[in-house]
Amino acid sequence: METIEISKDNLDKEGSLLPPDVAENIGRIWIRGIVTDDDNGDKSSGGIVWEYKNVDEYEKDTVAEIIWAFGENREVLYDLLAAYRIQIQDESAVVSEFEIPLNQEASMLEETFSADGFKISNSESRDIYVTVKDLKGLKLGNKKSPFYIKALRDLSFRQFRDGITDVLFQDRKGLMEDIAWVSLDWFEPDISSCVVMDDIVKGFFLIHRTATGILVAELLFSVDMGDNRTVLELIRFTLRETIKKYSPETRILLRRHNDMVHSLVKKLFPDKEGEVVMTGHRREKAEGMAE
Amino acid sequence: MITLTWAFDIFAILLSVASFFLNMRQAKAFKREDDLFGKLCLISVAIAAFKIIEDTITPGLNVEELKYGSIISGYFYDVFDLGLLFIWILFVDFMIYRSEDHLRIIKPDILKILLPVTAVETFLAAAALYGTLLLDMKRTVPLMIWVIVSYYILTMIKAILLIISIKKLSDYRRWRKGPVMFRGMPFYIPIFWGFLITFILAYRIDLNPLATGIGIFLLYLSMNAERRYIDSETGFFSKEYLSLLSGTYKNKNYEGGLGILVSTDGDTKVIIDILKKSKPTELDIIRISKGEFFLVGVRKPRSVLEIFKKNMNETAKEEGINLSVKYDLYGKGENAEELFKRLV
Numbered sequence: 001m002e003t004i005e006i007s008k009d010n011l012d013k014e015g016s017l018l019p020p021d022v023a024e025n026i027g028r029i030w031i032r033g034i035v036t037d038d039d040n041g042d043k044s045s046g047g048i049v050w051e052y053k054n055v056d057e058y059e060k061d062t063v064a065e066i067i068w069a070f071g072e073n074r075e076v077l078y079d080l081l082a083a084y085r086i087q088i089q090d091e092s093a094v095v096s097e098f099e100i101p102l103n104q105e106a107s108m109l110e111e112t113f114s115a116d117g118f119k120i121s122n123s124e125s126r127d128i129y130v131t132v133k134d135l136k137g138l139k140l141g142n143k144k145s146p147f148y149i150k151a152l153r154d155l156s157f158r159q160f161r162d163g164i165t166d167v168l169f170q171d172r173k174g175l176m177e178d179i180a181w182v183s184l185d186w187f188e189p190d191i192s193s194c195v196v197m198d199d200i201v202k203g204f205f206l207i208h209r210t211a212t213g214i215l216v217a218e219l220l221f222s223v224d225m226g227d228n229r230t231v232l233e234l235i236r237f238t239l240r241e242t243i244k245k246y247s248p249e250t251r252i253l254l255r256r257h258n259d260m261v262h263s264l265v266k267k268l269f270p271d272k273e274g275e276v277v278m279t280g281h282r283r284e285k286a287e288g289m290a291e
Numbered sequence: 292m293i294t295l296t297w298a299f300d301i302f303a304i305l306l307s308v309a310s311f312f313l314n315m316r317q318a319k320a321f322k323r324e325d326d327l328f329g330k331l332c333l334i335s336v337a338i339a340a341f342k343i344i345e346d347t348i349t350p351g352l353n354v355e356e357l358k359y360g361s362i363i364s365g366y367f368y369d370v371f372d373l374g375l376l377f378i379w380i381l382f383v384d385f386m387i388y389r390s391e392d393h394l395r396i397i398k399p400d401i402l403k404i405l406l407p408v409t410a411v412e413t414f415l416a417a418a419a420l421y422g423t424l425l426l427d428m429k430r431t432v433p434l435m436i437w438v439i440v441s442y443y444i445l446t447m448i449k450a451i452l453l454i455i456s457i458k459k460l461s462d463y464r465r466w467r468k469g470p471v472m473f474r475g476m477p478f479y480i481p482i483f484w485g486f487l488i489t490f491i492l493a494y495r496i497d498l499n500p501l502a503t504g505i506g507i508f509l510l511y512l513s514m515n516a517e518r519r520y521i522d523s524e525t526g527f528f529s530k531e532y533l534s535l536l537s538g539t540y541k542n543k544n545y546e547g548g549l550g551i552l553v554s555t556d557g558d559t560k561v562i563i564d565i566l567k568k569s570k571p572t573e574l575d576i577i578r579i580s581k582g583e584f585f586l587v588g589v590r591k592p593r594s595v596l597e598i599f600k601k602n603m604n605e606t607a608k609e610e611g612i613n614l615s616v617k618y619d620l621y622g623k624g625e626n627a628e629e630l631f632k633r634l635v
Contacts (some may be wrong), residue, residue: 056592162569168595169571
C-alpha cells in the first residue's frame with residue numbers, strides 16, 4: 001500500500017475520494033493531503049487532509065487540524081495516520097486536532113484515532129448552518145448602505161491586496177491561515193463586502209462559495225472592530241445581497257472560531273445550535289511520536 | 292448672584308485654564324521650549340479675569356447695549372460666530388487629514404446650506420445696524436423684532452446642520468488614524484479650546500469680527516508650533532519625529548518593533564500616493580528626505596513584512612518607478628533611529 005501526497009497536479013488522478021468541498025482546498029499553501037492506493041494501485045482506499053495553523057505566530061503552537069479523514073478499513077487508517085505523523089514534522093506541528101461529523105464511518109475513525117493516541121469526545125460543533133431563508137427572518141431594515149460600504153467586485157486587485165495586508169498587520173486572518181496568498185476570485189464578488197474610504201480598504205466581510213454551493217463566511221474584519229455600527233453595516237450589506245442572489249435553500253456556514261463570532265451568531269440566530277460532532281486532540285512529540 | 296454673563300466669564304476662565312494645562316502637558320510630552328499657544332491661553336485667562344472685575348464695577352444693562360439690540364439678539368449673534376468657528380475647524384480638519392472623503396462628507400451641508408444661511412445672517416446684522424444707527428426708536432423696534440425672530444430661525448437651522456455635519460464626521464473619523472500627536476488626542480483639540488475661549492471672550496467684549504481674526508491667528512500659531520513634526524507636503528511625520536521616538540519620548544508600542552525603509556529616486560508624488568493608499572493602519576510613516584520614508588510599528592512576523600515588501604514592489608512596478616524596500620525588526624535594546632541607520 002502506497003501513501004501519496006496529494007497536490008493540485010495529481011488531484012484529478014488521486015483525489016477521487018475527496019469530497020468536492022475538501023478537494024477544492026488542495027493547493028492552498030497550508031493545506032496538505034495524503035491518500036493511499038490499494039494494493040493494486042488502482043484506486044485510493046483512504047486519505048487524510050489537514051491544515052496547518054499558527055505557522056508564523058511566535059507565541060502559539062503550530063497546530064495540524066485534520067479536516068477530512070477516510071479509510072476503507074482500519075489498516076488503511078493506521079497506515080495513513082503513521083504517514084501523517086511523519087508529514088506533520090515538516091512544519092513542526094505540536095498539536096493535532098480534528099472535528100468530524102458523526103456519520104457512519106465515525107465509529108471506525110474513533111477506534112483508530114483513539115488507538116493512535118488521540119483523546120476523543122463528542123461535543124457541539126463550532127459550525128452553525130443556516131439558510132438564506134433564515135436570513136430573511138432577520139430584521140435588516142430598508143436603510144441604504146453608507147457610501148463607504150461596497151461589494152468586493154468594486155475593488156481593484158491592488159485595493160484588495162493592500163486591504164489584506166492591513167488585515168495581516170492587525171494579526172487577523174479569519175478562517176484562512178493563508179489569507180495573504182488567497183486570490184481575489186476565491187471570494188464571492190457580489191455578496192462579499194468591504195469598507196472603502198479615500199480609496200483605501202478598511203474592512204472586509206469575505207464569503208467563499210464551496211464546490212457544493214455552501215456559503216462560508218471566511219473573514220469579518222474592520223480596522224476598528226470596536227465600531228459595531230460599521231461591522232453591522234458590512235454584515236447587513238452582505239446578507240441583503242445574499243438574499244437577493246441565492247435561493248432560500250442555500251446553506252451558509254458560520255464557524256464560531258472566536259468569542260466575537262460566537263456572540264454575533266448567538267445574537268443573530270439564538271435558536272441555532274451546532275450538531276454533535278466527534279472531536280479529537282493529540283499533543284505531538286518533537287520526533288513525531290504522539291505523547 | 293451668578294448671572295449669565297458671570298457664567299460665561301467663569302466658563303471662559305475654566306476653558307482657558309484647561310486649555311493651558313492641556314497644552315502644557317503636550318509640550319512636556321514633546322519637550323518643547325516654545326509654548327506660545329500655552330502663553331496665549333494664559334493671556335485669555337487674564338482677559339477673562341479682567342472682564343469679571345470690570346463687570347463687578349459696572350453691572351447690568353446700559354443704554355449703549357440697548358442701542359444695539361437686546362441681550363438675546365447679541366447672544367445669537369455670537370452663536371453665528373460659533374458657526375463660523377465650526378466651519379473653520381472642519382476645514383482645518385480637512386487640511387490636516389487631506390481627505391477628499393472627509394470634505395465630501397461635510398461639503399453638502401456646509402457649502403450648500405450653511406454658508407448661504409450665514410450670508411443671510413450677515414445681511415440681517417447689517418440691517419440691524421442700519422436700523423439702530425439711522426432710524427428713530429419707533430421704526431427701530433419693529434425692525435429689531437423682525438431681525439431677532441429671523442436670527443432665531445436661522446440659528447436653529449444652522450445648529451441642526453452643524454450637529455448633522457459633526458455626526459457625519461465623527462462616523463468618518465473612526466476610519467482615519469492621522470498623526471496622533473499627543474498621547475492619543477488629536478492635536479486640533481487645543482485649537483478648538485482656543486477658539487471657544489476667544490469667542491466667549493468676544494461675547495463679553497463685543498468684538499466679534501476681531502475675535503474671529505484672533506481665533507484664526509491662534510489657529511495659525513498653533514499649527515506652526517506643531518509643524519516641525521509633520522511633513523507639510525504629505526501629512527506624514529517629519530524626520531524630527533524619528534528623533535523624538537528615539538529620544539526622551541518613548542512610545543512603548545514601538546519597543547521591539549519593526550522598521551521598513553522605502554526609498555525611491557523616481558517621482559516622489561507617485562511613491563507618496565502609493566504609501567498613503569498601501570500603508571497598513573498599524574504603521575506610522577516618517578518622511579526622512581524627499582524620496583525616503585521610514586515606516587515604524589509594532590513587531591510583526593517577518594513573513595508579513597515580506598508580503599508588504601512584495602506588494603510595494605509590485606505596485607511600484609505597475610506605476611513605473613524604482614523602489615527599494617528594506618525591513619527589519621528592532622535589535623535588542625535598539626531604538627527607531629538606530630534601526631533606521633542600520634537599514635540605510
